[in-house]
Amino acid sequence: MTSFEEPAITRQGVDEAILSCEGLTKAFGGVNAVNGATFDVPRGKITALIGPNGAGKTTVVNILSGAMKSDSGSMRLGSTDITNWERYKIARLGLMRTFQLSRELSGLTVLENLLAAPKVQAGESLFNIFFRPRLLKREERQNIERATEILRTYGLYDLRDNRARELSGGQKKLLEISRGVMASPSLFLLDEPMAGVNPALIERIGGYILDMKAQGVTVLMIEHNLNIVEKICDNVIVLAEGRTLATGRLSDLRNNPEVVQAYLGEVINAGTGH
Amino acid sequence: MSAFWYYVFTLVFFLFDYFILAMGLNIQYGETGILNFAYIAFVALGAYVTGAVSMPNSVGTGQQYIFGWGIPFPFNLIMGGVAAMVLAFVVALITLRRLRTDYLAMVLISLSLVFYDIVNNYVRLFNGADGLYNVPEPMSGVFHLTLNAFVPFFALVTGAVALILWGVMSRITRSPLGRTFRAIRDDPDVAAALGKGVFRYQLTSMLIGSFYAGVGGGLLIQFGGSFNPTAWLPGETFVVFAVIIVGGVGNNVGLLMGALLVETLLIHLPAFLPNIPGHPGLIEYIDTMVVGVVLMLMLWFRPQGVVPERLRRFPQPAGELANRDGHSVAPPEQSHYVAAITTDDSEPKDAQ
Structure with a gap:
C-alpha cells in the first residue's frame, strides 16, 4: 500500500x-x-x-x-x-x-473515439482543411501519438481499429x-x-x-x-x-x-x- | 447521335447529378445524423435560382419570375448553391437548436410542404405551377451545340462538377471535422461533453449539404431546360434517401453505387422502356414501388448498404513495435498505482 x-x-x-x-x-x-x-x-x-x-x-x-x-x-x-x-x-x-x-461513439473506431476528444482542433475548421494542410497533418500526427500512448496504458491498443460498439x-x-x-x-x-x-x-x-x-x-x-x-x-x-x-x-x-x-x-x- | 446514345448520356447525367445530391444528403444524414426530410426543397431552390438568374429579364418571356439577370454558367450554378445555403441557414436556426431526430424530421418535412405551397401559389416568384421553362442551355452558344450534342456535353460537364465536389467532400469527411460530424451523429450528448459545439457543427453540415443540393438542382434545370413543382414533390426526398441507404451511408463510393442502382437503373432506365399496352404511365408507378421494395429489403437484410462505411485506420506512429499481424508486441502498460489498491497478490487482468 x-x-x-x-x-x-x-x-x-x-x-x-x-x-x-x-x-x-x-x-x-x-x-x-x-x-x-x-x-x-x-x-x-x-x-x-x-x-x-x-x-x-x-x-x-x-x-x-x-x-x-x-x-x-x-x-x-x-x-x-x-x-x-x-x-x-x-x-x-x-x-x-x-x-x-x-x-x-459507436460507429467510430476505438482510436477515433480518442482522436475526437481534444476540445478544439485546427482540423475542425474548413479554412484549415483546405488552406493549412501541413498544420492539420502535424496536429493529427501528435494526436495519434498521444492517443496511442493512452490506449496502450489502458490496455486497448490492440482494439484501436475496432468499432467502439464491438x-x-x-x-x-x-x-x-x-x-x-x-x-x-x-x-x-x-x-x-x-x-x-x-x-x-x-x-x-x-x-x-x-x-x-x-x-x-x-x-x-x-x-x-x-x-x-x-x-x-x-x-x-x-x-x-x-x-x-x-x-x-x-x-x-x-x-x-x-x-x-x-x-x-x-x-x-x-x-x-x- | 443515335437515340441509344442520347438515352445513355441522359442516364449518365442523372447518375452524376444524383451522386452530387446524395453527397449533400449524406454529409447531413450519413455523417452528422440530421434527418433532413426537406432535402428536396433545397434542391428545388437551387434549381429555381439557377434558372431565374440565368434567364433574361422576365418582361416579354410570358413567364413571371424574380432576378432575370442573364448570369452565365458556372456562376448561376454557384448562386443556386448559395441560395440553398441561405435557406439552410434560416431553417437550421429555427430547427436545429431545439429539435432532434424524429421531431426534427417532422418539422423539416412540414417546412418542405410550406415551401412547396409558397412556390406553387406565389406566381411572381418562380412562375407558380407552370414553373420555369426555356432556361438557356449553358455554353451552347459558346460551342455552337445542337440539342443532340448538348446532352453528352452537359452529362460530361456534370461529371466534372461531380468529380470536383467528390474531391472536396472526401477532404472534409476524412478530416477531423468529418470525425466530429460522425461523433455528433453517434451521440450528440457525448460530443457536447467533449467540448464540441453541436449546433455549430450541425449548421456547418447543413450548409455544406445544402450547397450540394442547390448545385444538383441547378444542374437539373439546366439539363432539362425547365423545372416546375411536379419535379420536386416532397416525396422526392426519399428517393435521395434511397440512393444513400442502398449505396451505403457514410461512404462516397457507396453513394455513386446508390445513384447508379436507384436513380439510374430503377427510376430512369424504365422511363425509356415502351409503355405497357393499355396502361400508359404504369411503368412509372411500378418503378416507384420497386424503389420502395428495394429500400425495405436493404434496410432489412443489409442496412449498411452495398458499400458500407469503411473503418478509418491510421498509420502507426513511428517507432511502434509491431509483429507481422500489425499488433503491438508490447503488453498493455499497467497503472503505477495498481499495486497500491490491489487487495491480494493476483495480477490485474484484462478487461472482460
Missing part, C-alpha cells in the same frame, strides 16, 4: 476548491431531485460523491457538466461562474465527464475514461466508473484514477464501492435527498450517525459494504 496524501476535508478546509456549488436545486415535476446541494471539490484531489439511490448524485453531475440546467443555485469552476452554461462551453474550460451507462462492457468503461483523459481535463467527473465491472478491472480503474491525480487532474466520482472509495479518495461528499449531508474522510464519516442512518447503514446491512 502506498501512503495516501492527507485529504482535504471540509468546505472550510485549507485546499483551494476547483469547483464550488452553492444551493443547487433541481425538481422534476413535484420531486426535488437536488434540493440545495452545497459543496466544494478541492483541486488536485480525488473526491467521492456517495449517497443512497435517488439521492440526486447523477442529477448533480448532469448539472455540473451542463447536461441539465439547475432551477436555482450557483456553481464556479475555478474563478469562473459556470451556472447554467452550455455543456460544450463547460467542457472547454476543462470539465470532462463519463456516463453511468457507458456511452461510446467492445465489451468493461472495455467500454475503459474507453470512456481514456477518451476523457485524451481531452486533458482539469476536473474529471466519473459517474460510477466501477459499476458492473469485474474486481480485477475495478483495481485497474482505481489505479488509473490515481494516475490522473498524480498528473494533476482533479477527480469527482460517484461510487458505491466503499472499499475503493476508502482506498483512493481523499474526500467524500455524502448526498441524501438532494442535500449535502456531510463531507470528510470516509473513515470519519463512518462514525457520523446521520450518514450511517442515511446511507452507510443501508450499505452495510445490504452486505455490499466490502
Whole structure:
C-alpha cells in the first residue's frame, strides 16, 4: 500500500476548491431531485460523491457538466461562474465527464473515439482543411501519438481499429475514461466508473484514477464501492435527498450517525459494504 | 447521335447529378445524423435560382419570375448553391437548436410542404405551377451545340462538377471535422461533453449539404431546360434517401453505387422502356414501388448498404513495435498505482 496524501476535508478546509456549488436545486415535476446541494471539490484531489439511490448524485453531475440546467443555485469552476452554461462551453474550460451507462461513439473506431476528444482542433475548421494542410497533418500526427500512448496504458491498443460498439462492457468503461483523459481535463467527473465491472478491472480503474491525480487532474466520482472509495479518495461528499449531508474522510464519516442512518447503514446491512 | 446514345448520356447525367445530391444528403444524414426530410426543397431552390438568374429579364418571356439577370454558367450554378445555403441557414436556426431526430424530421418535412405551397401559389416568384421553362442551355452558344450534342456535353460537364465536389467532400469527411460530424451523429450528448459545439457543427453540415443540393438542382434545370413543382414533390426526398441507404451511408463510393442502382437503373432506365399496352404511365408507378421494395429489403437484410462505411485506420506512429499481424508486441502498460489498491497478490487482468 502506498501512503495516501492527507485529504482535504471540509468546505472550510485549507485546499483551494476547483469547483464550488452553492444551493443547487433541481425538481422534476413535484420531486426535488437536488434540493440545495452545497459543496466544494478541492483541486488536485480525488473526491467521492456517495449517497443512497435517488439521492440526486447523477442529477448533480448532469448539472455540473451542463447536461441539465439547475432551477436555482450557483456553481464556479475555478474563478469562473459556470451556472447554467452550455455543456460544450463547460467542457472547454476543462470539465470532462463519463456516463453511468457507458456511452461510446459507436460507429467510430476505438482510436477515433480518442482522436475526437481534444476540445478544439485546427482540423475542425474548413479554412484549415483546405488552406493549412501541413498544420492539420502535424496536429493529427501528435494526436495519434498521444492517443496511442493512452490506449496502450489502458490496455486497448490492440482494439484501436475496432468499432467502439464491438467492445465489451468493461472495455467500454475503459474507453470512456481514456477518451476523457485524451481531452486533458482539469476536473474529471466519473459517474460510477466501477459499476458492473469485474474486481480485477475495478483495481485497474482505481489505479488509473490515481494516475490522473498524480498528473494533476482533479477527480469527482460517484461510487458505491466503499472499499475503493476508502482506498483512493481523499474526500467524500455524502448526498441524501438532494442535500449535502456531510463531507470528510470516509473513515470519519463512518462514525457520523446521520450518514450511517442515511446511507452507510443501508450499505452495510445490504452486505455490499466490502 | 443515335437515340441509344442520347438515352445513355441522359442516364449518365442523372447518375452524376444524383451522386452530387446524395453527397449533400449524406454529409447531413450519413455523417452528422440530421434527418433532413426537406432535402428536396433545397434542391428545388437551387434549381429555381439557377434558372431565374440565368434567364433574361422576365418582361416579354410570358413567364413571371424574380432576378432575370442573364448570369452565365458556372456562376448561376454557384448562386443556386448559395441560395440553398441561405435557406439552410434560416431553417437550421429555427430547427436545429431545439429539435432532434424524429421531431426534427417532422418539422423539416412540414417546412418542405410550406415551401412547396409558397412556390406553387406565389406566381411572381418562380412562375407558380407552370414553373420555369426555356432556361438557356449553358455554353451552347459558346460551342455552337445542337440539342443532340448538348446532352453528352452537359452529362460530361456534370461529371466534372461531380468529380470536383467528390474531391472536396472526401477532404472534409476524412478530416477531423468529418470525425466530429460522425461523433455528433453517434451521440450528440457525448460530443457536447467533449467540448464540441453541436449546433455549430450541425449548421456547418447543413450548409455544406445544402450547397450540394442547390448545385444538383441547378444542374437539373439546366439539363432539362425547365423545372416546375411536379419535379420536386416532397416525396422526392426519399428517393435521395434511397440512393444513400442502398449505396451505403457514410461512404462516397457507396453513394455513386446508390445513384447508379436507384436513380439510374430503377427510376430512369424504365422511363425509356415502351409503355405497357393499355396502361400508359404504369411503368412509372411500378418503378416507384420497386424503389420502395428495394429500400425495405436493404434496410432489412443489409442496412449498411452495398458499400458500407469503411473503418478509418491510421498509420502507426513511428517507432511502434509491431509483429507481422500489425499488433503491438508490447503488453498493455499497467497503472503505477495498481499495486497500491490491489487487495491480494493476483495480477490485474484484462478487461472482460
